[in-house]
Amino acid sequence: MVPVDRRKFFKITGLTLGAGALYRFAPPALGEGGGLMNALGRQNGERPTPFSFVQFSDTHVGFDGPPDPLGTKAFERAVETVNALPEPPDLVLFTGDLTHDSEKPGEHAARMKRFREIAAGLRATRIQCVPGEHDAGLDGGVLFRENFGETYYSFDHRGVHFVALDNVSRGKPAVGPEQLAWLQKDLERFPKSAPIVVFTHRPLFDLKPDWEWFTSDGDRVMSALAPYENVTVLYGHIHREHVHEEGHATHYASRSLIFAFPDPETGAPKKPVAFDPAKPFENLGLRRVRERPPARPGVEPMELTLREYAGTVGIQQLLRKGEES
Amino acid sequence: MKTALRFLAIASVVLATVASVVSAPARADEPRVIPVVAKRFEFEPKEIHVKKGENVVLEVTSQDVTHGLFSRKFGFDEDLAPGKTVRVPIRADEAGPYLILCDHYCGSGHGGMKMTIVVE
Numbered sequence: 425m426v427p428v429d430r431r432k433f434f435k436i437t438g439l440t441l442g443a444g445a446l447y448r449f450a451p452p453a454l455g456e457g458g459g460l461m462n463a464l465g466r467q468n469g470e471r472p473t474p475f476s477f478v479q480f481s482d483t484h485v486g487f488d489g490p491p492d493p494l495g496t497k498a499f500e501r502a503v504e505t506v507n508a509l510p511e512p513p514d515l516v517l518f519t520g521d522l523t524h525d526s527e528k529p530g531e532h533a534a535r536m537k538r539f540r541e542i543a544a545g546l547r548a549t550r551i552q553c554v555p556g557e558h559d560a561g562l563d564g565g566v567l568f569r570e571n572f573g574e575t576y577y578s579f580d581h582r583g584v585h586f587v588a589l590d591n592v593s594r595g596k597p598a599v600g601p602e603q604l605a606w607l608q609k610d611l612e613r614f615p616k617s618a619p620i621v622v623f624t625h626r627p628l629f630d631l632k633p634d635w636e637w638f639t640s641d642g643d644r645v646m647s648a649l650a651p652y653e654n655v656t657v658l659y660g661h662i663h664r665e666h667v668h669e670e671g672h673a674t675h676y677a678s679r680s681l682i683f684a685f686p687d688p689e690t691g692a693p694k695k696p697v698a699f700d701p702a703k704p705f706e707n708l709g710l711r712r713v714r715e716r717p718p719a720r721p722g723v724e725p726m727e728l729t730l731r732e733y734a735g736t737v738g739i740q741q742l743l744r745k746g747e748e749s
Numbered sequence: 750m751k752t753a754l755r756f757l758a759i760a761s762v763v764l765a766t767v768a769s770v771v772s773a774p775a776r777a778d779e780p781r782v783i784p785v786v787a788k789r790f791e792f793e794p795k796e797i798h799v800k801k802g803e804n805v806v807l808e809v810t811s812q813d814v815t816h817g818l819f820s821r822k823f824g825f826d827e828d829l830a831p832g833k834t835v836r837v838p839i840r841a842d843e844a845g846p847y848l849i850l851c852d853h854y855c856g857s858g859h860g861g862m863k864m865t866i867v868v869e
């Protein structure tokens with residue numbers, strides 16, 4: 425039996441779905457963990473209870489180019505995949521670059537509308553979005569706010585505190601001093617053991633600054649979160665999977681639903697991975713995340729294929745269970 | 750005789766030129782100023798060569814929209830508002846190519862907007 429690390433009760437674990445990321449939040453019901461849940465319930469006003477949620481990222485609605493001639497196909501497939509899950513997720517979080525910007529008058533607004541039409545097909549009680557630089561980098565978030573509301577905010581769901589951070593609408597990869605002050609205030613009322621899920625577009629650490637994979641004041645965000653023992657950060661932007669642990673926080677990047685970027689560690693240039701008609705959704709997708717306390721998170725990459733292009737059994741194969749890591 | 754005089758004249762011109770070249774670095778606090786233009790979606794020039802330990806100042810001007818000028822190596826992160834010139838000192842003691850990025854989102858080609866400082 426692996427010794428239980430009291431602080432790791434809330435670690436959210438995952439599997440790649442091929443079309444997004446399904447996260448399962450399942451706090452322990454009995455024993456020491458159960459006592460902790462009750463104590464948290466008293467402090468937070470709500471006792472954490474199990475639920476699952478999905479992360480979608482970088483759908484880039486309106487993008488049209490050689491790296492993905494299929495446009496919104498992967499996004500639409502991802503919606504079907506999530507709708508086919510035996511248990512619909514409580515929440516769907518979109519971590520930015522919902523749309524691809526356009527300078528043609530009215531076109532970006534039309535793309536936001538198209539995004540909302542596709543997302544409206546999701547069987548989920550609640551959908552929450554943060555902007556990416558393609559949504560809000562040019563107009564400071566005006567169009568985003570018209571369509572989705574504030575660019576940063578927080579809410580509580582079944583005892584988990586969710587924080588949406590905007591690190592794009594200033595044009596720069598930064599959250600800025602106002603938002604930092606807001607974050608500090610927002611976190612104040614929580615006990616150190618409260619489960620916190622932060623979702624944002626860019627990585628909050630220096631993943632690859634030369635590729636603009638960083639947030640210049642991300643260290644200040646993470647130090648505001650440092651006292652909290654159960655922090656999960658979900659982000660997009662890098663169009664590939666990545667897991668990073670630092671302090672009490674685990675950062676997960678979800679794959680994109682438009683095209684992939686290569687691994688910068690291989691020395692490859694920052695160019696989209698070329699489209700392969702035989703495997704149109706290769707390297708795209710979601711990650712499914714499952715809670716398995718007290719083991720470490722298991723992340724399982726799964727293929728996403730499209731029947732009419734690949735002649736395979738289709739998207740259901742995504743649900744096949746892989747090896748646990 | 751005429752030839753010798755002409756030779757002397759040329760020699761003194763050469764000497765004068767050498768002298769002026771030598772005198773420049775004598776004012777060691779005077780950095781070399783390199784003008785740089787930022788426009789969607791490139792910097793001009795794209796590559797700048799500097800010597801190890803050399804003091805250089807980039808004088809960067811945007812010709813269209815707001816761009817950014819970011820480098821972890823040289824420790825700067827500037828906004829380049831159109832029409833305004835921003836002076837950025839750089840100096841490196843180790844050889845290498847170092848990337849400078851536009852980190853203020855400026856449109857669809859933004860991801861490729863960068864320049865290289867080659868320190869040799």
Ligand SMILES: [Cu+2]
Pocket residue numbers: 788789790815816817851852853854855859862
């Ligand atoms: Cu730029």
